[in-house]
Amino acid sequence: MSTVEVTAAPAVKPEEAPKAAGGTSGVKSFLSGGFGGMCLVAAGHPLDLLKVRMQTSSEYKSTFDCFRKTLAENGVRGMYRGMAAPLVGATPVFAICFWGYDMGQKIMRSVYNLSPTDKLSTNQILFAGGFSAIPTTAVMAPMERIKCTLQVTSANGSGTVYKGPADAAMGIVRAGGITSLFKGTCATLLRDVPGSVAYFGAYEFIKKALTSNSAGEGSISPLAIVTAGGLAGMANWGIAIPPDVLKSRLQTAPEGKYSGVRQVFVEMMRTEGPGALFRGVGPALLRAFPANAACFLGVEVSLQLMNKAW
Structure with missing residues (x-):
């Protein structure tokens, strides 16, 4: 990903910024993505809980x-119920996500014989975004399972109440075995592949538009990062909310209730109708802007600091 200088200055000069995402090392992409994920969780968890x-x-x-x-x-305190799991998991999840995005770009550069300084086409960016969801899901699915389980448990004594992520994980394993932690993996892929296409595609497109319109070609301001990141998050959830509803239903259901995401969909259509697929869209979109603005700002700032350090 492109990097920026976020200081009191209005924008980064072209010669101060790395030339292209293709020149970013995998280690830097991994570390900056992890920091960005922590920023996202801290900024957006209460609205995620409502969703x-x-x-x-x-x-x-x-x-x-x-x-x-x-x-x-x-x-x-209840608004932050279940935050420990995604906060602990944010580092590997978003680290792998942004590393996957970087690897997706490198694949495109290799396939089309492009140099690290060549700009990728829109389709190549979209491919890289979708590719990022594949390695991310391996870590994301069990974390989402634990988070959703904690978020829907009641603190008033009804039903099972877990003390924290570790207790919830043990309860899930006791009820359905170790494989139960990965319940909803297919649903997570159904959500994150198209969602990541929209996420990274929108971010790069909006960032480019704001850069050329306000700061000059090759420069970008912190405000542009925040705006592009926030709108990218909203684009992601605008597409991802229906499969996310299915995922949440599947992951929080009692063991054995559903055979898979298809059964969740069929039952939901039969009993609640299509409108149920968009339940929670309000808090999802409300959360998307500040959380993802914080995420991309964290990514870009940490990447710039690392580029200065080594």
């Missing part, structure tokens, strides 16, 4: 109703 609760229950009338009831039931 999952709305997706897995019909008791909430709106995003505000879900927020009000969750706050009344669990207090402010």
Whole structure:
């Protein structure tokens, strides 16, 4: 990915920034992605919690109703229920995601015999974005399983209440074996491949548009990063929310209730209709902008610092 200088100066001069994502090392992509993921979780977890609760229950009338009831039931700390799992997992998940994106770009450069300084076409960027979801899913699926399980457990004593991610993981394994941690892997791929295409494609497109319109070709301001990152997150969730609903339902269901994501879809269409696929879209989009703005800013800043250090 392109890197930037984020300081009091309005933009990075072209000669100060690395020429292209193809010139970024895999180690730097991995580390910067992990830091960006931690920024994303810290900024967006409360709204993610509301999204999952709305997706897995019909008791909430709106995003505000879900927020009000969750706050009344669990207090402010309850808004961060389940955050430890994604926060701990954010480093490997987003590290692998951005590393996968970098590897996808390198594959395109190799296939089309491009140098590290050659710009990739839109289709090549989209391929790299989709490719990033494949290695990410191996780590993402069990983390999502634990997170969703924690987010839907009640703190008022009804149902199983877990003490934290480790306790939830043990409970999941006791109930369904080690393979149960990977429940929803196919659904995660169905969500993340098209979502990542939109995510990275929108980020690069919007960043390029803002760069050329405001700061001059080859320069980019922190505001442009935040705007492009936030809008990229919204583009991602605009596409990914239906499979994310299916994933959340599958991952939080009792063991043995569903044979797979297809059965979840069939039952949902029969009992709730197509509108259920977009349940939780409000908090998902509300969360998407600040969380992903923080993510991309964290990625770009940490990458620039590493490029200065070595």
